[in-house]
Amino acid sequence: MDFSxxxxxxxxxxxxxxxxxxxxxxxYTSRSIYVFIHILAFLSVxxxxxxxxxxxxxxxxxxxxxxxxxxxxxxxxxxxLIAVIxxxxxxxxxxxxxxxxxxxKLDNAKVKLFYTLFSLFMFTxxxxxxxxxxxxxxxxxxxxxxxxxxxxxxxxxKLSLEAAWKYIIVCTVGVAFGLYSTVxxxxxxxxxxxxxxxxxxxxxxxxxASQFDPQLMRxxxxxxxxxxxxxxGIFPMSTWLPDAHSEAPxxxxxxxxxxxxxxxxxxIIRYYSFVIPSTxxxxxxxxxxxxxxxxxxxxxFTIYTQHDLKRKLAYHSVENIGIIVFCLGIGGxxxxxxxxxHCVAHGFTKALLFCISGDLQHIYKTRDTAKxxxxxxxxxxxxxxxxxxxxxxxxxxxxxxxxxxxxMFFAGVDAGLIWLIVIVAIxxxxxxxxxxxxAIKGIFNAPPEGTKKERPPIxxxxxELALLAVVAGFIVALPGMGYNGFQSATYEALPDQAxxxxxxxxxxxxxxxxxxxxxxxxxxxxxxxxxxxxxxVLDNSNE
Amino acid sequence: xxxxxLVNLVSGFLILSALAVVLAPTPKASTYFYILxxxxxxxxxxxxxxxxxxxxxxxxxxxxxxxxxxxxxAMFLFALKKLAAYKKPPAEGKxxxxxxxxxxxxxxxxxxxxxxxxxxxxxxxxxxxxxxSLAHFxxxxxxxxxxxxxxxxxFGYCLMENGSHITLxxxxxxxxxxxxxxxxxxxxxxxxxxxxxASMIYKVNKTVDAHDLSxxxx
Numbered sequence: 001m002d003f004s005x006x007x008x009x010x011x012x013x014x015x016x017x018x019x020x021x022x023x024x025x026x027x028y029t030s031r032s033i034y035v036f037i038h039i040l041a042f043l044s045v046x047x048x049x050x051x052x053x054x055x056x057x058x059x060x061x062x063x064x065x066x067x068x069x070x071x072x073x074x075x076x077x078x079x080x081l082i083a084v085i086x087x088x089x090x091x092x093x094x095x096x097x098x099x100x101x102x103x104x105k106l107d108n109a110k111v112k113l114f115y116t117l118f119s120l121f122m123f124t125x126x127x128x129x130x131x132x133x134x135x136x137x138x139x140x141x142x143x144x145x146x147x148x149x150x151x152x153x154x155x156x157x158k159l160s161l162e163a164a165w166k167y168i169i170v171c172t173v174g175v176a177f178g179l180y181s182t183v184x185x186x187x188x189x190x191x192x193x194x195x196x197x198x199x200x201x202x203x204x205x206x207x208x209a210s211q212f213d214p215q216l217m218r219x220x221x222x223x224x225x226x227x228x229x230x231x232x233g234i235f236p237m238s239t240w241l242p243d244a245h246s247e248a249p250x251x252x253x254x255x256x257x258x259x260x261x262x263x264x265x266x267x268i269i270r271y272y273s274f275v276i277p278s279t280x281x282x283x284x285x286x287x288x289x290x291x292x293x294x295x296x297x298x299x300x301f302t303i304y305t306q307h308d309l310k311r312k313l314a315y316h317s318v319e320n321i322g323i324i325v326f327c328l329g330i331g332g333x334x335x336x337x338x339x340x341x342h343c344v345a346h347g348f349t350k351a352l353l354f355c356i357s358g359d360l361q362h363i364y365k366t367r368d369t370a371k372x373x374x375x376x377x378x379x380x381x382x383x384x385x386x387x388x389x390x391x392x393x394x395x396x397x398x399x400x401x402x403x404x405x406x407x408m409f410f411a412g413v414d415a416g417l418i419w420l421i422v423i424v425a426i427x428x429x430x431x432x433x434x435x436x437x438x439a440i441k442g443i444f445n446a447p448p449e450g451t452k453k454e455r456p457p458i459x460x461x462x463x464e465l466a467l468l469a470v471v472a473g474f475i476v477a478l479p480g481m482g483y484n485g486f487q488s489a490t491y492e493a494l495p496d497q498a499x500x501x502x503x504x505x506x507x508x509x510x511x512x513x514x515x516x517x518x519x520x521x522x523x524x525x526x527x528x529x530x531x532x533x534x535x536x537v538l539d540n541s542n543e
Numbered sequence: 544x545x546x547x548x549l550v551n552l553v554s555g556f557l558i559l560s561a562l563a564v565v566l567a568p569t570p571k572a573s574t575y576f577y578i579l580x581x582x583x584x585x586x587x588x589x590x591x592x593x594x595x596x597x598x599x600x601x602x603x604x605x606x607x608x609x610x611x612x613x614x615x616x617a618m619f620l621f622a623l624k625k626l627a628a629y630k631k632p633p634a635e636g637k638x639x640x641x642x643x644x645x646x647x648x649x650x651x652x653x654x655x656x657x658x659x660x661x662x663x664x665x666x667x668x669x670x671x672x673x674x675x676s677l678a679h680f681x682x683x684x685x686x687x688x689x690x691x692x693x694x695x696x697x698f699g700y701c702l703m704e705n706g707s708h709i710t711l712x713x714x715x716x717x718x719x720x721x722x723x724x725x726x727x728x729x730x731x732x733x734x735x736x737x738x739x740x741a742s743m744i745y746k747v748n749k750t751v752d753a754h755d756l757s758x759x760x761x
Contacts, residue, residue: 135722139729146736153740161744162756168740169696172733173687176703179726180680183707186722187714191665196717215660243759 003055004064007071010048010079011130014122017041021119026112031101034115035094041119042090045126049083052076057485063132067201070132073488074340078129078266080485081344084470085258085351086122088463092355093118093251095457099362100249105155114154114249120147121255128263133200137267138175138182141231144260145171152248152256163240163247170240174230181223181271188212188220202270209495210277217275221284224271225291232264234325235295238318242306245314246367250358253310257317258351262343265324269339269493272328276495281331289329293420295322300427303434309357309367312438313350316393319431320346320401323408326424330411337490338407345400345474352467353389356382359456359464364448369438374447379454383443385464390439392471394432400474546594547668553587554672554709561679561702562647565686566640570694574619577698581611584705587672588712597716603723607708610727615701615734622738623694626745646685651678669713676713680706691753693744697737704730 001009017037024033056062056076063070071079097114100106106114124147127140145168153164189199192211198204230237245253272284299319306312320342327339357367359382364372375383392399405428412421455461470477478486560580567573585604592600655674658666666673683702690696708726711718745751 135725139725142729142733146732149736149740153743156743156747158748159758161740161747162759164740165693165744165756166759168737169687169693169700172700172737173684173703176680176683176700176707179704179707180677180710183711183714186718187665187711188663190715190717191663196715197719199715200719200722213661213663215657216663219657247759 003052003060003062006048006052007062007064007069007130010045010052011069011123011126013044013048014041014119014126017119018116018123021112021116024112026109029108029112031098031108031111034112038090038094038115038118041122042087045122046083046087049079049126053080053083053485057488063203067203068133068136069130070201070203071130072492073485074269074492075129075266077340077344077485077489078262079126081262081347082122082125082129082259085347085467086125086255088467089251089254089258089351089355090118091466092254092358092460092463093249095459096249096251096355096358096362099457110154110156113150117147117151118252118255121151121252121260123147125259125263129266132202134182134186134202134205135200137202137270138178141178141228141264141267142172142175144263145175145231148248148252148256148260151252152244154249154252155247160247163243167240167244170237171231174227174237176227177223177230178227178267181220181227184216184220184223185212185271185274188216202274206274209274212275212278214278214280217278218283221271221275221279222287225268225287228264228267228271229291229325232261232268232325233295233318233321234291235298235318235322238295238299238321241318242311242314245317245354246308246310250310250354250361253313253357254351254354257314257354258347261317261321262347265321265339265343268325269328269336273493273495281495285329285331287329288325289417289420292322292324292326292329293424295319296326296424297427300430300434303431307369309360309369309372310354311367312369312434313353313357316431317346317350319427320350323405323424326420327408327411330408330415330417332411332415333490333494334407334411334414336493337486338404338411340486340489340493341407342401342404345404345471348467348470348474349389349392349399349401352385352464352471353393355460355464355467356386356389359460360386362456363454364451369442371448372442373445374443374451376443377453378447378451379456381461382456382464385468387439387443388468388472390435394435395428398472398475400471403475403478546590549590550587550594550669551671553583553590554675557583557587557679557705557709558647558651558675558682561682561705562643564698564702565682565690565695566643570619570692570698571623573695573698574616574623577619577701578612578616580702580705581607581615584611584709587709591712591716595716599718599720599723600712600716602720603712606720606724606727610731611705614731618731618735618738619694619697622742626742626751643685643689647678647682650681650685651675654678654681665714673710673713676706676709678706679703679709682706693741693751693753693756694738696753697734697741700737701730701734704733 021034021037053076056071056073061072101111124140124143131137131140149164149168152167153160189205190196192208193199233241245257275284296319299315303312303315324339324342327335360372361367363379392401395401395405409421560583563576564573567576585608588600588604588607654677658670658674680703683699686699686702687696
């Protein structure tokens with residue numbers, strides 16, 4: 001089977017699983033049948049997703065369905081993220097949803113709905129990052145909302161329905177802004193490219209980005225940031241996020257926070273690298289610096305005031321999306337690299353913590369942090385993973401987020417944004433203090449009276465251990481193919497204007513290199529010249 | 544007859560119909576005004592198709608008729624009838640008509656200034672309708688922010704989607720039919736799911752007032 005066919009199979013597997021589960025009547029179908037199809041769906045996504053991503057990192061660029069589907073290094077990063085996290089949270093969901101069904105919170109119809117929509121959610125997220133058609137990209141981002149709204153409101157009680165309403169109304173309105181930006185870009189593309197069919201493809205319009213009308217692209221970018229930024233959870237459009245994340249089943253919260261937000265960030269990165277050649281970098285970068293900085297600072301203080309564990313974690317998502325957006329605002333190859341690293345690092349870390357929060361909710365029958373205490377005595381393995389997850393979230397070494405946050409500081413200092421970096425550093429210190437407070441009280445304080453010692457389901461523990469291994473081993477695994485992948489993705493996300501400037505700088509020494517080789521080489525040169533680049537290249541050479 | 548003049552005229556009426564949807568006393572009345580608005584959009588596509596000799600736009604007018612004139616209002620009327628929510632509408636908030644009209648006028652003005660800065664040949668003849676389509680989008684947003692009835696908030700989304708759709712017709716009349724169908728179909732699903740959630744909320748929470756949905760805070 002060639003790569004194009006595999007790409008279609010990757011996308012088709014969760015869709016076929018969705019359809020099969022939708023057809024099977026819940027009245028006559030055992031829960032284990034849904035679980036079996038669910039496992040097949042996420043395993044196929046895991047295997048095919050990682051295999052295709054690895055091949056893209058090795059230099060292949062894959063198209064399928066007459067160029068409607070496309071995977072380059074940038075989308076490969078997100079495909080790999082979806083593949084791993086959807087599988088881990090899918091595994092976690094088996095025990096979690098089984099527990100809810102046993103407790104009578106979910107009947108068989110809702111269990112069917114959960115597994116059906118989970119597969120549909122995987123399909124829509126994959127489509128969002130694999131679509132080469134800008135209209136299809138928008139449709140798939142919108143479809144992620146539509147496929148998850150009933151997952152957020154799965155329990156059908158007052159609060160979960162309130163959260164579902166806020167989620168759908170805010171995100172749909174937000175993504176309507178995304179539609180407007182899509183319309184503006186496409187409309188301009190129709191006038192730049194002779195063939196209106198080609199005008200809808202990212203791969204066709206990106207090479208002509210500098211010919212687009214600057215004013216129209218400024219409007220389009222603002223609309224894209226508001227639209228897809230709402231979905232990504234950027235402040236102040238993040239109002240839906242704490243409600244949806246806290247009321248959804250924990251496995252869904254994990255998937256929403258770790259992957260869905262990143263899919264929206266992925267679209268923003270596409271717009272970012274696309275509009276800069278026509279608008280210049282000052283306009284989009286200023287917008288992203290302001291929104292990113294505000295997201296970090298506001299959420300840092302809000303985290304302190306939260307007493308609901310999942311809402312606390314949700315505000316951490318706003319803070320970390322802020323970091324990603326802030327890195328894009330810094331710009332340049334190191335800034336973009338930091339943004340991509342943080343997408344992945346935060347994704348794994350937050351998936352781990354949301355899965356654990358689900359276990360704790362089942363054990364303590366509450367999400368109130370004042371009542372979730374003494375975890376070490378009640379569930380020792382969960383306590384250790386919870387502590388390590390929180391340390392990872394605070395950005396301590398040797399965990400994944402340490403490297404991405406350090407890269408952000410290097411990028412900011414490199415770009416001369418010292419004061420902004422100081423403000424962000426203060427906000428992150430506040431976040432770290434809030435995390436330590438949660439860890440110490442939750443793990444070491446005495447447990448509430450009557451709380452029995454309990455072990456979470458084996459599938460949940462297995463998923464959490466796998467995620468913890470990735471979070472802890474990220475720095476060790478990064479050199480080699482991982483680093484090459486991030487480097488190629490950074491190259492894909494780097495706006496043409498910046499590339500051409502770098503190419504000019506490197507032309508004297510690199511006259512013999514052509515096009516892509518030249519820009520990749522100059523990108524490496526630039527990274528070698530910076531302190532961080534020296535670290536990366538050193539790591540790479542050690543490999 | 545100058546078809547572009549007709550396009551300008553119809554787009555002016557679009558703003559009025561959008562205001563009628565927002566200010567209507569009940570969601571059911573909004574539905575009827577929405578049908579009027581959808582018919583105006585169909586007319587706009589036909590006029591624009593005639594002005595630009597675009598067969599694509601004539602096809603768009605057919606899909607718009609099916610989706611906007613028939614399907615969306617039918618879904619609203621079905622949901623409202625099933626729940627009988629329209630018999631005892633919740634407080635609509637105090638949206639003063641003059642304030643709403645004033646806001647719409649400001650939105651049109653600001654959008655015109657924005658559109659005026661675009662230097663593209665395709666924009667030259669349709670600056671006014673383009674500004675109105677952008678303003679239409681923001682009137683939809685204003686509807687969502689100012690209305691307390693969650694069914695009327697869904698109308699706000701429909702107005703926003705209509706604004707985007709008109710912009711697409713004005714700027715990219717040569718776009719393949721598939722693009723337009725994709726946009727229209729997605730909107731249908733979005734409205735369907737929003738109405739389903741609104742109906743569930745009515746069944747469980749016994750309210751369609753957005754102000755009653757505020758237990759999750761902080």
